[in-house]
Amino acid sequence: xxxxxxxxDAATARAVVxxxxxxxxxxxxxxxxxxxxxxxxxxxxxxxxxAADGSDEPGRPAEDIWHGTLALRHRDGRTISSWLLAxxxxxxxxxxxDWLLVTPLEDGSRPADDPLMRAALAQAPCATAVYDDRxxxxxxxxxxxxxxxxxxxxxxxxxxxxxxxxxxxxxLEQHMLDVLTSGRAKDVQTYLRTGGEDHAHAWLAxxxxxxxxxxxxxxxCLAAHDFTAxxxxxERLQLVNEASVRIGTTLDxxxxxxxLADVCVPALADFVSVDxxxxxxxxxxHRQAELTAPLSLRRAxxxxxxxxxxxxxxxxGQLDExxxxxxxxxxxxxxxxxxxxxxxxxxxxxLAWDKARLNRVKEFGIHSMMSVPIxxxxxxLGVAVLTRYRRPDPFTADxxxxxxxxxxxxxxxxxxxxxxxxxxxxALALQRSxxxxxxxxxxxxxxxxxxxxxxxxxxxxxxxxxxxLSGMRVxxxxxxxxxxxxxxxxxxxxLRTAVRTLADIDLAPDELLTHLDDLVVRLSAxxxxxxxxxxxxxxxLYAVYDPVSRRCTLARAGHPPPVMxxxxxxxxxxxxxxxxxxxxxxxxxxxxxxxxAEGTVxxxxxxGLIESRERDIDAGHRMLCDALAAYADSLDETCDRILHTLxxxxxxxxxxxxxxxxTQGLPASHVTTWDIPADPALVGPIRKQVxxxxxxxxxxEASFTTELVVSELxxxxxxxxxHPIRLRLIHDAATLICEVSDSSHTAPHLRRARTFDEGGxxxxxxxxxxxxxxxxxxxxxxxxxxxxxxxxxx
Numbered sequence: 001x002x003x004x005x006x007x008x009d010a011a012t013a014r015a016v017v018x019x020x021x022x023x024x025x026x027x028x029x030x031x032x033x034x035x036x037x038x039x040x041x042x043x044x045x046x047x048x049x050x051a052a053d054g055s056d057e058p059g060r061p062a063e064d065i066w067h068g069t070l071a072l073r074h075r076d077g078r079t080i081s082s083w084l085l086a087x088x089x090x091x092x093x094x095x096x097x098d099w100l101l102v103t104p105l106e107d108g109s110r111p112a113d114d115p116l117m118r119a120a121l122a123q124a125p126c127a128t129a130v131y132d133d134r135x136x137x138x139x140x141x142x143x144x145x146x147x148x149x150x151x152x153x154x155x156x157x158x159x160x161x162x163x164x165x166x167x168x169x170x171x172l173e174q175h176m177l178d179v180l181t182s183g184r185a186k187d188v189q190t191y192l193r194t195g196g197e198d199h200a201h202a203w204l205a206x207x208x209x210x211x212x213x214x215x216x217x218x219x220x221c222l223a224a225h226d227f228t229a230x231x232x233x234x235e236r237l238q239l240v241n242e243a244s245v246r247i248g249t250t251l252d253x254x255x256x257x258x259x260l261a262d263v264c265v266p267a268l269a270d271f272v273s274v275d276x277x278x279x280x281x282x283x284x285x286h287r288q289a290e291l292t293a294p295l296s297l298r299r300a301x302x303x304x305x306x307x308x309x310x311x312x313x314x315x316x317g318q319l320d321e322x323x324x325x326x327x328x329x330x331x332x333x334x335x336x337x338x339x340x341x342x343x344x345x346x347x348x349x350x351l352a353w354d355k356a357r358l359n360r361v362k363e364f365g366i367h368s369m370m371s372v373p374i375x376x377x378x379x380x381l382g383v384a385v386l387t388r389y390r391r392p393d394p395f396t397a398d399x400x401x402x403x404x405x406x407x408x409x410x411x412x413x414x415x416x417x418x419x420x421x422x423x424x425x426x427a428l429a430l431q432r433s434x435x436x437x438x439x440x441x442x443x444x445x446x447x448x449x450x451x452x453x454x455x456x457x458x459x460x461x462x463x464x465x466x467x468x469l470s471g472m473r474v475x476x477x478x479x480x481x482x483x484x485x486x487x488x489x490x491x492x493x494x495l496r497t498a499v500r501t502l503a504d505i506d507l508a509p510d511e512l513l514t515h516l517d518d519l520v521v522r523l524s525a526x527x528x529x530x531x532x533x534x535x536x537x538x539x540x541l542y543a544v545y546d547p548v549s550r551r552c553t554l555a556r557a558g559h560p561p562p563v564m565x566x567x568x569x570x571x572x573x574x575x576x577x578x579x580x581x582x583x584x585x586x587x588x589x590x591x592x593x594x595x596x597a598e599g600t601v602x603x604x605x606x607x608g609l610i611e612s613r614e615r616d617i618d619a620g621h622r623m624l625c626d627a628l629a630a631y632a633d634s635l636d637e638t639c640d641r642i643l644h645t646l647x648x649x650x651x652x653x654x655x656x657x658x659x660x661x662x663t664q665g666l667p668a669s670h671v672t673t674w675d676i677p678a679d680p681a682l683v684g685p686i687r688k689q690v691x692x693x694x695x696x697x698x699x700x701e702a703s704f705t706t707e708l709v710v711s712e713l714x715x716x717x718x719x720x721x722x723h724p725i726r727l728r729l730i731h732d733a734a735t736l737i738c739e740v741s742d743s744s745h746t747a748p749h750l751r752r753a754r755t756f757d758e759g760g761x762x763x764x765x766x767x768x769x770x771x772x773x774x775x776x777x778x779x780x781x782x783x784x785x786x787x788x789x790x791x792x793x794x
Contacts, residue, residue: 013082013103017046019096029105033082035075051079064088127224130210135159135176135220147194147224160222168192172205176220179207183217191231200393202231236402239267243406248413251420254316257300260384260410265303268403269370269386271311273302275328276374276382278319279418291332293324297382305390311364313356323353328383331371335380337404341394342367368394372403376411381418384410427486428453434493439466443732444474444547445661448635450643452656454484454608460655461488461538462606463496467503470776470785471739472666472730473546475503478604478659479559482537491523491536495582499542506776509542509555510589513579516540517557520583538582541604547666548730550598555591557582560610563603563624566596571603571625598665601635603628608654609646620646635660670697670732676725676740680718686727687711697731702788705769706736709786712766713740720746722781735771736788743781 013033016025023046026038034049041049051071066086071079082103090097127144131137136157145152148163155163161170168190175188185208192200203224210219247259257274264272275297299314314320322329331338342348342361351358360366366389374381384407388395395403432451439447447466454460461481469475477499481492498519502512524536539559545552554562554574558581565571577590596602603624610620627645631638639660647656672693674686687707694703710727717725721742730737766773766786773786 011104011106013105015041015046015101016098017101018098021045021047023049024098025100033103033105034072034080040075049073127226129160129222129224130219131160131176131222132219133180133217135173135180137163138219144224149194164192164194166192175205176207176222179209179220180217183209183211185209189231200391201226202228232398235267236398239263239402240405240409242267243409247406247410248416251417253414253417253421254300256410256413256417257382258303259413260407261301261303263406264384264386264403266305266391268399268406269388270390271302271304271309271366271387273312273314273385274300274374274382275314275320275385276300276414277380279422291380293329293333294321295329295332296321297328300382311360311366311387311389313354313360325349326351326353327369327371327385331373332380332383335373335375337370337372337400339368339370339395339400341369365389367392370395370400370403372400372407374407374411374414376408376415379415381411381414423486424453427484427489430486430489430493434489434496435463436465440468442466442468442474443472443664443666443735444545445476445663446635447476447659447661448639449660450639450656450658452643452647452652454651454653454655460484460608461492461495462608462655462657463492464604464657464659465496465499466659466661467500469503469506469544470774470783470787471546471737472548472732472735473544476543476545476602476604476659476661477503477540478606478657479538479540480606480608480655480657484655491538494523495519495538495540499540504774506774508591509544509553510591512542513540513555513557513582513589517580517582517585517587517589521585524583536583539607540582543602543604545596545661545663547664548671550596550663550665552594552596552602552663553591554594555579555589557589560605560607562605563621563628564594564596565601565603565628565631567599571628573621573625574602596663598663600663601628601631601638602661602663603642604659604661606655606657608652608656609642609658611654612646612648613653614648635662666730666732670730672729674727676714676717676727678718678723678725680715683711683714683718686714690727690729693729699731699736699790702736702790705788706738709738709766709769709788710740712763713738713784713786716740716763717742717784720744731790734789734791736790737785738788739783739785741778741781741783745777745781 010028010032012027013029014025014027015023015030018024023041023044026036026041031037036049049072051073064087067084069081069083072082074080084101084103087100087102088097089100123142125143127141127147129137129140129144136159137155139156140148140152148155150163159173160176161173163169164172169192172188172190175186179186185206188205188207189202190205191202194201204227206223206225208221208223209217210221212218243260243263246263248256249259250256253276257276261272261274278296278298296319298319299312299316301316302309302312302314304311324330324333327338327340348358348361351361366387368388370386372384372386374384384403386395386403435451436449439449445466449464451462451464461483462479463481464478465476467475467477479492479495479499481488481495495516498516499512502515507515520536520538527536539557541554541556541559541562543552543554543562554576556576557579559579561576562574563571564574574592574594576592579589580587605624610617610624612620615623623646624642627642628638630641639658642658643656674689676682676686687710690707690710691700691703694700694706699706706729714725714727717740722744723742725740725742728737728739728741730739763773769788770786771789773784775782775784
């Protein structure tokens with residue numbers, strides 16, 4: 001069945017050929033063209049219409065459209081050459097389709113002064129203007145006249161730069177000149193406000209050369225297409241994509257706020273300020289229901305199209321109060337975006353509380369302001385205020401949606417940064433409470449230290465310590481717990497406490513690390529039982545220095561070796577057996593002994609000091625040695641020099657702990673030793689010799705107490721110990737130490753004697769007369785020691 005067309009059916013010859021090549025459609029125009037009626041041709045092969053002396057059969061077209069000229073047979077026997085256009089039409093049910101063949105019967109040409117042509121040129125919806133070979137306006141159609149907004153009879157003969165009067169107009173004229181001289185058309189995109197518009201539009205200007213019959217360029221035709229909707233959609237998509245890339249590059253609140261302001265200027269506003277609420281002191285979050293006016297907001301960031309941001313009233317970090325009717329407070333209390341504009345009195349009313357801000361509005365000609373709350377996870381963080389003064393168009397509803405989307409992305413990043421900062425501050429406070437605030441002053445060495453948390457990864461488990469031991473010895477320790485955060489800091493605190501406890505019983509470095517390894521294994525098991533990863537790892541370096549023998553014993557568990565600088569020498573790494581990291585369990589540790597000259601500087605550190613993405617570990621070691629080689633006399637200055645040399649300006653990627661120690665030797669004249677015979681009757685002469693030695697040391701005031709302590713310790717050694725027995729006195733300016741050694745491994749213990757007991761009061765008496773006392777095991781037995789403070793005695 002032939003389709004019915006609501007047009008002049010005789011103006012076009014139309015036929016339909018099915019998939020078998022049979023004619024299934026034939027209209028009145030086809031009858032007029034070839035003389036055949038529909039009854040005569042329908043159902044017959046279409047090829048019978050081809051003239052016998054014509055061209056070959058055209059065959060099946062390769063595409064779904066075909067056109068060409070064929071010789072057709074008229075009913076009266078004549079041959080007619082006709083141009084045909086064929087379209088393939090698929091069947092609605094998916095079956096085999098058919099072909100529609102058409103050809104016009106009228107040429108449709110009209111004279112140049114035809115009224116329809118004149119109306120088409122004048123009333124075409126596309127804004128069109130014609131410029132001559134001097135690029136002066138010749139004429140415009142109605143659409144272009146509306147865009148220009150000026151009377152045609154007044155502007156005819158002007159150049160486009162003179163009509164527009166703006167920089168963009170001059171740029172467009174330069175493109176027109178290129179078309180005029182090259183003869184090639186071009187497309188130009190521009191964003192401007194014409195004289196007939198209230199606000200700027202995005203325009204696609206299609207520039208084409210106008211040529212005469214000889215092909216010479218006589219002028220330029222400008223056709224302008226308004227594609228503002230597509231342009232703004234593309235700009236919004238680009239801004240959202242840029243925001244997702246540029247906002248939240250760090251976990252720093254101020255940096256994230258600045259990134260929000262940077263993204264919005266100039267893409268969305270001429271000036272943007274970001275003001276945040278200070279976190280509650282109790283560590284909670286701000287809820288919208290809790291907010292009341294006036295609100296205290298702190299300026300976190302701002303950005304302007306003008307360098308220096310002269311529009312800003314508040315400085316970064318400044319805290320200001322905003323009343324209820326201010327844009328900032330009003331949007332936060334209402335929980336929605338608020339737009340205020342001029343010339344209405346809405347903007348002036350909202351800024352009436354602050355004359356400085358109102359003056360800036362008048363000074364820069366600010367005409368539109370938008371306040372967008374910054375909220376994330378139900379928490380109100382602050383407000384972003386966007387203003388326009390150079391861009392002539394006010395904020396629209398689409399602008400508000402875009403600003404809200406960008407601000408929402410920034411809000412999540414700010415909230416993440418604030419949560420990270422809160423956890424980092426908590427971990428840092430915990431860690432600093434666990435680290436020594438001041439290093440103890442000892443006769444064995446002078447020490448200085450530094451601790452720096454990671455710039456981005458968060459607080460870790462690095463620690464250091466200086467522990468006074470008996471016999472004026474001192475222990476130095478530095479360690480690193482794997483991981484970051486509160487868990488790592490808590491583990492560090494447990495390990496540091498364990499090291500101090502083990503050091504207090506005078507374990508050798510390798511034995512101490514063995515006990516510490518067992519502790520880390522237990523901590524890993526506990527973490528696994530609580531549903532955690534079950535892995536706790538750490539490294540540690542432990543050293544004990546004796547100022548009397550000037551020997552240092554060191555052992556390490558997977559920790560970087562120390563660097564040593566001897567007096568007059570060059571820095572070098574101390575070669576130590578590496579040892580396994582703590583937590584592997586069951587593997588041995590080895591100790592190394594070094595003879596150190598007085599004034600030797602030892603540098604203990606964690607791997608965050610020498611490891612970096614920009615260099616390898618060997619380069620870090622060389623830099624550390626070079627910085628230590630510049631040591632003059634101050635350990636504190638040397639610490640600062642080392643950190644400045646090895647760490648980048650923005651801070652290290654990992655925690656850094658640094659401990660510098662300069663050894664000091666105790667002169668031989670400050671140490672006296674006696675071999676004690678196994679005869680209790682000789683305790684008296686020993687006391688006398690001790691008194692005489694104290695006189696030599698100008699410590700006569702301490703004679704009574706010292707002789708009493710010596711008498712008790714020596715008597716206990718003779719009664720309960722094994723020979724040989726040795727007494728040693730050591731003193732410096734502040735301390736006098738009494739040590740009694742014997743070959744027995746039985747440790748003494750303090751007990752309270754009953755009324756009629758003959759013994760058991762010796763050690764109790766020693767404990768009451770001395771600052772501290774204790775015992776330590778030695779390779780040959782044990783040593784009982786007691787310390788007396790010379791400051792109190794004197």
